[in-house]
Amino acid sequence: MKYTIIIEKLAERFIVKLSKPEKERVLKAIYKLPEGNDIKQMRGKKSKGMYRLRVGDYRIIYTVDNGRLIVCIVDAGNRGDIYKRY
Numbered sequence: 001m002k003y004t005i006i007i008e009k010l011a012e013r014f015i016v017k018l019s020k021p022e023k024e025r026v027l028k029a030i031y032k033l034p035e036g037n038d039i040k041q042m043r044g045k046k047s048k049g050m051y052r053l054r055v056g057d058y059r060i061i062y063t064v065d066n067g068r069l070i071v072c073i074v075d076a077g078n079r080g081d082i083y084k085r086y
Contacts, residue, residue, distance in 0.1 A: 003071045011076040029055045033071045047086040
């Protein structure tokens with residue numbers, strides 16, 4: 001089954017600013033979703049139904065709609081900063 005990947009503005013802004021090798025590494029990990037190596041479901045009231053993908057020092061926050069086969073990349077950022085928003 002092939003999932004459609006949707007990258008929202010917040011995540012896109014962060015990914016565009018990365019250096020070329022870092023950007024390629026992050027995008028390669030994103031396009032493997034919903035499968036992946038270091039994925040965990042997030043905890044907390046605000047982040048219900050969200051998952052995080054670890055790519056080195058970066059974290060990708062996303063949701064999965066298995067019914068419609070959609071992965072929505074909500075946000076991306078550095079490890080220390082991203083969790084403060086969720």
